[in-house]
Amino acid sequence: MTDFLIRPATDADGDAIAALIAAAFAEYEGCVFDRAAEFPELDAIASHFAARGGTIWVAQAAEGVIGSMALAPTRDPDAPAGGQEIFKVYVARAARRRGIARALFDTALAAAHTAGAPEIRLWTDTRFTDAHRFYERCGFTRHGAARECHDLSATWEYLYRRSLAAAATGEG
Template structure:
């Protein structure tokens, strides 16, 4: 059975391994923890106090998924971060469960939040399909990051209460 729980700072190494595995699936995606992911050294602290990150852990204690949310200063906009799922766990509803956990937490803790946004690499096409299926709409905004992967990203948005309504 897969357990979804709040991440702790001790989870940084396993989250790092998960992200590295996902990046390895895509040509040109470079994972360099020290250079671009230093927050993994204290991942729970990075999301506090106006945010949280959850992990999905299998029966063997391995982290096979993660998803985090950070709130804007005025608490009206939340942004998804670190949405990753091990390839062997995809297509089984785990991503929806993680997203539902985060959405329910967001609606309970930050009822004034009006918008849930995310940025996703243009190469993560399966992720784009997942977000659309869960009620997110592509905004048409794009951005290019100054990272090792030379990432181009697309923006998506949704009203928190509408996320997963159609899934």
């Protein structure tokens, strides 16, 4: 039995998603959350991802929005045609280890399969080691060296990728 619902986000969810991000950043020394400077898309978050050809979902529980994850076509120049990318993966600290991130991921994975994506990728802060373990349990592998983001948090990110080609042929 689950005590949450996965639903497409609306633009009105931007403040709740901002609170998730701010709380997650507060867990790491040096992570700075400046909504106006670095997250203006939160002002119309569902519209932002729709304009990119994607969707953002939230996990909704009695206490409000407790998780988020988005999927949109990747803009990485080295990605295969039709590749998708995951964004905005956050789960409230008090709600972790309840299957929320997995439910969000399964929703995004189903959408990627429906879109015929050959691959899903994501970029994740090098400091988010718990997230790295989650992505690896979901079948992602880390690729290449970290890239510098030149943001307020002095972020370096790892690229994680998961091929969907084998799954499309029934092999994965």
